Amino acid sequence: MKSLPDAASANVQTGETAEPDLLQNNPMLGISLKVASVAVFVGMSTLLKAADGIPLGQLIFFRSFFAVLAILVYFALRGQLSGILQTRHGFSHFWRGMVGVGAMSLSFYALTKLPLPEAIAINYASPLIAVVLGALILHEVVRLYRWSAVVIGLFGVMIIIWPRMTLFAEGNVGHNEAMGALAALGGAVMAAFAMMLVRRLVQTERTSTIVIYFSISASVIALVSVPFGWVAPSWPQLAMLIGAGIAGGIAQILLTECYRHAPMSTIAPFEYTSMLLGLGIGFLFFGDIPTFEMLIGSVIVMGAGGYIIYREHQLAIAPHKTNTPQQAQ
Template sequence: MIETTPSPAKGIALKLAAVVGFVVMQAMIKAVAPHVPPGEAVFFRSAFGIVPILVWLAVTHELSGGLRVQSPLGHVWRGVIGTTAMGLGFAALAFLPLPEATAIGYATPILVVVFAALFLGEQVRIVRISAVVMGLAGVLIVLWPQFGAGAGGTEALGAGLALAGAACAALAQIQIRRLVGSERTSAIVFWFSFTATALSLLTIPFGWVMPSPTEAALLIGAGLLGGVAQILMTSAYRFADASVVAPFDYASMLFALVIGYAVFSEIPSASTLAGSAIVIAAGVLIIWREHQLGLERRKQRKAMTPPG
């Protein structure tokens, strides 16, 4: 039996563990990025990420449910967009410091609000509009040195790849919102990893390489760690509401700063720190507003429920 008793402390601990796992995974990918193509990195991340996911599904007795789908094309579409986002993000790591790539990735929840209004018809009021504007301004502050005068071509390329990856990740989140209405979370997690593994094989003609033993170990470790982090993140929402654990996504900047400095000798610029602070504030504001809207919807449903 899976424990489902609410425990905010446990949910937060699981979310922080997941965040650490994802940042370390990114650092592993960044370490091999100068030699290993992003498509090959996506293969290792996805293929070896399936292993802990299958173990998790078996232990939680959700293996059959995790393999059963109601909307195969929906999973394929989510896989294509998500795999593209992953590949772009991995490619960006070859050109950007880890903190900057992390900061640009914070554009994802901001863009989710925009895309939800465009593609799902969600109503966006003044609070979330203000948060979106503030968040995009923060992203521009982070991006400005890469595209401004004196910037090198590799930095601009890396920033463009990271921003495109964030946009694709936001579109993937929109597709997930569509899938959750008919699909189990376990199915969404498993079939994304499977689809990403299959799609990554299409990049073989574009120049896969034979990784060294060290690179192979890092790639396999990134895959396994990514799968474990995915399980930890999913499990965190079993114990606490999304509004409680979601803000801890932004702890990734702290870990990225520490790992970037300790492993890659990267020192973030003032614009990266300032822009990140603005984007984080905007993201927290969106999370708070989503929580308020959720409370309002629950009150409305309760008021509409006829007395028994």
């Protein structure tokens, strides 16, 4: 979602990974930047959820367009604006943009229908699904232990969404929540496809190129929704939308930087701090009270994702190898 970061991949939102020649060894700084990026991403999701009544396409436009401003400032300060749009893989960027916007659309829709922590929890299915897609499409080698973790993790997702599906089947008042749960799961699947596309792009493209093409393409694609009924936001809503976009850009920058300072296997587990933040913010601002099923399912999903990260660490998959599908174990 893509506003909801994944648990075991470089970055679903933008697909950035650290430039190999700029890697540094400072794990504590890397962890701090990761936690900061998670906090800003959750803050962005909170602003989008609070901007109630804004059409989906309009949410995506503000989220993407104002992120571009923060990203351009960042790369300008790093002296990386030169040649930022140069690419030999324009078609790949186009598909990455389409899939990324699809993931955002479903995730943002889920935010409008579900409690914040529940939307975050279902999004944790994304790295699990990415393992399946990597094996089936990219022919990555996935052995029994990780397959077992994937199956257990997806079982945890089913525990989370099952109460919503039961209400839907009974034709009860939970219809909107059921649609939100399905949208969140669909967003996780689309985000997993985005990971797959990004794994190919990072082998030939610069971080700055991937980031800027995605943000620009998402902004342009979102404009297609204008004829379907954008609304004039109130001043508070406008402030939330602009704030969400800038927050999204800042979070992408923080996420980019964290992978420069520590290996993915060190940083990735701290993605799960988003659940704690989501629980706190959901309760304080939206009155969301987590269900027993959501808590149990979340623990199972996080445990499965954490085990996959552990296995990758045990197999000594270095950060640069993580982006080389044929070397994944």
